[in-house]
Amino acid sequence: MSDRQAHTIVISNEKGGTGKSTLSMHLAVKLMQEGFRTAVVDMDGRQGTLSHYIDNRRRFCADHGLQLPIPELHTFAPVENIAEIENHCNETNRKIRALLPQFDAVLIDTPGNKNYLFEQAHQYADTLITPISDSLIDLNVISEIDCARPDERHAGHYAQYIWDVKKYLASRGKPMLNWIVVGNKISSLNSRNKNQVFDYLQKAARTYGFRVAPSIRDRVIYKELFLQGLTVLDMNHDALKCRLSVSHIAAKQEIKNLAEFICP
Numbered sequence: 001m002s003d004r005q006a007h008t009i010v011i012s013n014e015k016g017g018t019g020k021s022t023l024s025m026h027l028a029v030k031l032m033q034e035g036f037r038t039a040v041v042d043m044d045g046r047q048g049t050l051s052h053y054i055d056n057r058r059r060f061c062a063d064h065g066l067q068l069p070i071p072e073l074h075t076f077a078p079v080e081n082i083a084e085i086e087n088h089c090n091e092t093n094r095k096i097r098a099l100l101p102q103f104d105a106v107l108i109d110t111p112g113n114k115n116y117l118f119e120q121a122h123q124y125a126d127t128l129i130t131p132i133s134d135s136l137i138d139l140n141v142i143s144e145i146d147c148a149r150p151d152e153r154h155a156g157h158y159a160q161y162i163w164d165v166k167k168y169l170a171s172r173g174k175p176m177l178n179w180i181v182v183g184n185k186i187s188s189l190n191s192r193n194k195n196q197v198f199d200y201l202q203k204a205a206r207t208y209g210f211r212v213a214p215s216i217r218d219r220v221i222y223k224e225l226f227l228q229g230l231t232v233l234d235m236n237h238d239a240l241k242c243r244l245s246v247s248h249i250a251a252k253q254e255i256k257n258l259a260e261f262i263c264p
Contacts, residue, residue, distance in 0.1 A: 004101060005100040005101060006039075006099065006100045006101075006102075006103040006104055006105055006106045007104065007105050007106075007126050007127065008100070008105075008106045008107075008108065008124045008125055008126045008127070009027065009105060009106070009107045009108070009125075009126070009127045009128075009129060009262065010107075010108045010110060010121050010122060010124065010125040010127070010128050010129070011023055011024045011027075011107065011108065011109050011110065011129050011130075011131070012108075012110040012118070012121065012122065012128060012129075012130060013112070013130045013131060013132060013138075013141065013158065014112070014113070014114055014118075014141055014157060014158040014161065015112060015132075015138060015141050015158075016112030016113070017112070017133075018112075018131040018132055018133060018138065018184055018185070019131050019184045019185050019216075019222075020109055020110065020112070020131060021042075021044075021049035021050040021053060021109050022053075022222055022226070023129070023131055023182075023184060023216075023258075024040060024050055024107050024109040025040075025050060025053050025054070025231060026231045026232065026233065026255045027107060027129075027255070027258070027259060028040050028071040028105075028107050029068075029069055029071070029231045029233050029234070030233055030255055030256070030259045031104075031105050031107075031259070032069035032071060033069060033233060034259075036103075036104040036105050037102070037103045037104045037105070038071045038072075038103060038104065038105045038106070038107065039071055039072040039073070039074065039099050039102070039103045039105075039106050039107075040054070040071045040072070040073055040074070040106070040107045040108075040109065041073075041074045041075075041076070041096065041099070041106060041107070041108040041109070041121075042073065042074070042075040042076070042109050043076050043108055043109060043110050043111060043117045043118065043120070043121045044109060044110060044111040044112070044117075045075040045076050045077030045078075046077045046078065046111075047111070048075065048077075049109075050073075050109045051073060051075045053226060053229055054070065054071070054073045054229065055229070056226065056227055056228060056229030057070055057228070057229025057230065058070060058229065059229065060228045060229050060230065061229075064239065065239075066237070066239055066240075068230075068234055068237065071107075072103075074095060074096075074099065076092050076117055077117075078111075078115050078116065078117050085116055088116075089116060089120060092117065092120055093120065096108075096120075096124060100124075106124075108121045108124065108125075110122075114161070122161075122162075122165045123165070123168065123169075125165070125169070125177060126174075126175075126177075126178065127177075127178040127179075127180065127262055128162070128165075128177055128178070128179045128180065129180045129181075129182060129213075129258075129262075130142070130158070130179070130180070130181045130182070130210070131181075131182050131183075131184035131185075131216075132181060132182075132183060132184065132201075133183070133184065133185050133186065134183060134186050134187060134191075134193065134194040134197050134198070135193075135197065136193070136196070136197060138197075139156075139197050139200055139201060139204075140156050141156045141157060141158040141159070142155075142156045142158055142159045142181065142201075142204055142208065143155065143156050143159060143200060143201075143204040143207070143208070144156050145200055155207075155208060159204075159208045162177075162179060162208070163208075165177065166209075178211075178262070179209060179210035179211070180210060180211050180212075180213050180261065180262065181201065181205070181210050181211070181212055181213070182212070182213040182214075182215065182216060182258060183197075183198065183201075183212075183213075183215030183216065184215070184216045185216070185217075185218040186215045186216065186217050186218060187217075187218055188217055188218070198212075198215075211261075213257075213258055213261045214254070214257045214258065214261065215254075216251075216254045216255070216258065217250070217251075217254065219247055219250075219251050220247075221245075221247055221248060221251055222251070231255075232248055232251040232252050232255065233252055233255060235248050235252070
């Protein structure tokens, strides 16, 4: 077995509804298109959005005779019996460790709430991508803002957790965590609220040690493609006979920008 280990990208936010699974799927396809051997791990197996996305892609390709890149999928769901958690953790660790020498990149999609699988995922992170919307509610998980004292910031519960993750990784001799926060599902309309969120985010980045990636807009195309298991990166495939709109082209560029931003 090779000593070479995959670069592990964890897509996580201790809040649901931020578009983690869609982002995971698009990044996985982008990496495969670039020639990287890529696996994805769905740690939110109970909801299984990423798993369903890949199942839809397999079915669509089979039904239409297409050969699109499909990442290898591994799915884990939490066990209900507390007495079984330790054994399940050990088995999950064993399976993930077995993946790392086989691939160039492994993407892990996490649950939207903190459980033992959520915590396990972060222990493997080389790069952590945290999508947030243009909402002060989303921002609150990273930095608690007092509007009466905007220059005073306190770490939100997720930022506090990532500080603990960084200490854990350092104790294991891993390099500094490459933490990236990306605005996702961002409105195309300019607003005072959106500007306020990203102004606070830039300031919080210096305090909590993350980089702010170029944002990804809220586009209907992302929602429409789920049932076919397609991504915006597939739209120029000849067999799909899809007329690329301005929105398609812009969306592809956004994913490309994020993939390039991952490398510091």
